[in-house]
Amino acid sequence: MTKARKCLISIEATPYYHCVSRCVRRAFLCGTDNHSGKCYEHRRGWLEGKLLKLPEVFAIDIAAYAIMSNHYHTVLHINSKKAKSWSDIEVVERWHQLFNGNLLSQRFNKGDQLTKVERNRLQIYINEWRSRLQSISWFMRILNEAIAREANFEDECTGRFWEGRFKSQALLDEAALTACMVYVDLNPIRALLAKTPETSEHTSIKKRYEQAKKTRQPNRIDQQEKRLYSFTGNPKQDQPEGIQMRLTDYIELVDYTGKIIRGDKRGSINKTSGSILTRLEIDSHQWLEMTSHFEECFSTFAGGEYRVKVACEILNYRRPPNLSTCKLLLNA
Template structure:
């Protein structure tokens, strides 16, 4: 049964979401058209630049991304509390970066005196705009509509560029977040267009490796867009709930297993983070190859999927069996 996006995106359950947008028919987002030979790789920088700008407007952080030839993946974290703590001036100032056509907002930001009626109208605007700054649909709309207009202008055509609205999955816990981030970062390797994480062009793992090399004094391209950092100190809940070392080791180990197409991954060689979280290493490797079962709407440990079903009045959500097999170390009551 199809679940509406309003039931999937529930910030009281999780701030983390995986979003995918795919081009319609043979339209190319990036890459080289095998028929015409035309390259669209320059559009990748359009997307990264636009994402960098959107993270300055919205209170939505990017955890991972991968840009492919006809689709892209984003793993996002929504920070509703940050928006709720913003002043009215900051809310309208951010919104005005993208949508600058409202004269009342421009008057307010310029410090002009407003009448009582105008102040009431402005207050209503602020009530409408504030939640949009942590709304994934507004974030994705601001990205996809802009990209579609740019691509259609370049192609000299009109009409639909994306096959539909973006698809989304809720990442209910650390199991879901870790699995989805690694899956996104390994897209190029799984597709056979890269042989290692550092060669996975226009992916968040390449950007993180480049930023790490730059910190060590090595030459690296500027990281764009900014990525949510890892909680290396163990004391900052505003960061990703893993350490840089744990995540890098996991992606490197998994990339070698995926690339080598081994029959199985050895538990004794498994990265420490898989061992600590009780994730079956062989099933995790199969999952990264796209062979381990599906998580259509929600990703997480079995008890989280069960709770998500109950909260939405459902008897069952797809992916429960995959969760029970993959996250074998978590306690199932």
């Protein structure tokens, strides 16, 4: 039985989620439809532009993404600390970038004086909007609806463009997060759409690689691609918020993994990448399996045995799904 989204996403379990949306119609999201011969390649730009723009409004960060022909992947981070730091007026201004709000919020935004009753009523709306602006469900809803409207207008048709629900997987620990990000970034390589990660169009790894080439200190947070969630370096005390790995190490890890997955070019995990896998307690065989078949390996949760059990308690699961696979592949 399909579970409600609130039973799949919980900030108490983890702030990281792998989300996938697929088209429901025969027409492609992007690329060329072999049936009709029509090219939809320009739609990749629509989706990528909107995807990278929404974090300016939401308290949601993008860790990785890949836009394919009839679906797209993204790894999202819920930044609840950021959402809590917003003032009431900031919440209203952000919500108004998505919707018109209501009469009270419009008056408040203009600086009009509100009565105590009106202010209390507005506070209820603001609390709800603050919650929605850190919701992956609302983030995906806004993104998918915008693309569906543009695609339907172009195709001169109505009806569903996406499947009813996007698929989500909770990434419960660092090993699961890293494996999933590499899996997402290497999607075009596995699909034979690109030969190297840095030439993979409409992916986060290409964006990170292009920005890294422009600076002499690519591992500095202020020198990284600003529209993507930052790499903050190897774990240490008083570390700023971000992915606990050096950006250059991650790029090398994606590169070497991509060479192995391609199979037509000699490749192996080098010493630098190998040390990352050792820290994550993953051997090379487990790594290759996860980065090649992440969606097939895991269902709702991806993480070590202990983290999966904790997440299931938080979300009131009677029995942890896919626990044997998590124990086999993610033994941290």
